[in-house]
Amino acid sequence: MILTFHEGSCIRASAGDTSVVFGPVSKQSKKFKPVNFGADVAVVSLNHADMNGASDAGRGEKQPFAIMGPGEYELKDMTVSGFPAGSMYGGEGRINTVYSLHLDGLSLMYLGALGDMDLPSEVLEMDSPDILITPIGGEGALNPAEAEKLAVKLEAKIIIPVLYDDKTLKQFLKEAGAEGTKPVDKLTVKPRDLSGKQNEVVVLSA
Numbered sequence: 001m002i003l004t005f006h007e008g009s010c011i012r013a014s015a016g017d018t019s020v021v022f023g024p025v026s027k028q029s030k031k032f033k034p035v036n037f038g039a040d041v042a043v044v045s046l047n048h049a050d051m052n053g054a055s056d057a058g059r060g061e062k063q064p065f066a067i068m069g070p071g072e073y074e075l076k077d078m079t080v081s082g083f084p085a086g087s088m089y090g091g092e093g094r095i096n097t098v099y100s101l102h103l104d105g106l107s108l109m110y111l112g113a114l115g116d117m118d119l120p121s122e123v124l125e126m127d128s129p130d131i132l133i134t135p136i137g138g139e140g141a142l143n144p145a146e147a148e149k150l151a152v153k154l155e156a157k158i159i160i161p162v163l164y165d166d167k168t169l170k171q172f173l174k175e176a177g178a179e180g181t182k183p184v185d186k187l188t189v190k191p192r193d194l195s196g197k198q199n200e201v202v203v204l205s206a
Helices: 144-154 166-175
Strands: 002-005 011-015 018-022 041-043 065-067 071-075 078-087 094-103 106-110 131-135 158-162
Touching: 002 158, 011 094, 018 094, 041 078, 131 144, 144 166
Parallel strands: 018 041, 041 065, 106 131, 131 158
Antiparallel strands: 002 011, 011 018, 071 078, 078 094, 094 106
């Protein structure tokens, strides 16, 4: 699996000929550049222009299958489960869906713009995710200290921060004891690469 970061909370995961985009930035966003690539599946956790651009992640006739909220989804070679949680991103209370996705032998947990530390019990009872994608920038989503605390609780093997600026990223890396972490263009990971990893922070550059 190859993971790349776009902007905001937008992450693309590619495995074989399957491409999934999490939190695609829409053309209506006033903060981030809209997505400029196509995907087979678009996963939207929060109905906000910064991350609900599923229709903008298409290419010509090819439009992504959009997953827009809680529920169970099975498609192509992946399974996706969505669970409702809370967020104050954008200045008002909204439902933010936390997703667990299994693809290419790996489990990903995508927190979107999660702002609520109290995750649904079903999420907490799951096996530890191989890769956790978490907001760290505050502004209605988790702040650096909350994100680090939740990542430790979930016992993720790899943590990828999103929704950050230079200040919040620096603070998160300090909280995680990972100050020396340098951004990389992409993360290529196979199941066997995860042996012995625990709460390893990977920063993807946009």
